[in-house]
Amino acid sequence: MEGGSRADGRNPNHLRPFSCTGNPLHRAHGSARWAQGGTIVLAAVYGPKPGTRKGENPEKASIEVVWKPKTGQIGRQEREYETTLKRTLQSICLLTVHPNTTTSVVLQVVGDDGSVSFHMM
DSSP: OGGGOOTTSOOTTOOOOEEEEEOOOSSSSEEEEEEETTEEEEEEEEEEEESOOTTSOTTSOEEEEEEEOSSSOOOHHHHHHHHHHHHHHHHHSOTTSSTTEEEEEEEEEEEOSSOSOOOOO
16 A cells, blocks of 8 residues: 555545445335445334234343344354344434334445444444
């Protein structure tokens, strides 16, 4: 890398181009398309649907998160992403408004040039 620029020509202090589009998926109750450079993730929300998941408190809403990688099987890293996102959503959603329901959030990685990964604390 000459002059401190990256392989794609960006300077170290420049981000990949970013875009976000709401509701690109028509069958979902809500959806978004997030892109940064060649990384593209589609997110879809379904629900709330009646009933909670096994082991969940029926006096609160249940949140299910499914992370689908671009290729291959779901592994340990994807399960950690699901857990982190579920905990984050549980901390910001009002789970008592729709008790005994489940809302599903599905994330599909369409492209990944390095922007998908995040570090867990």
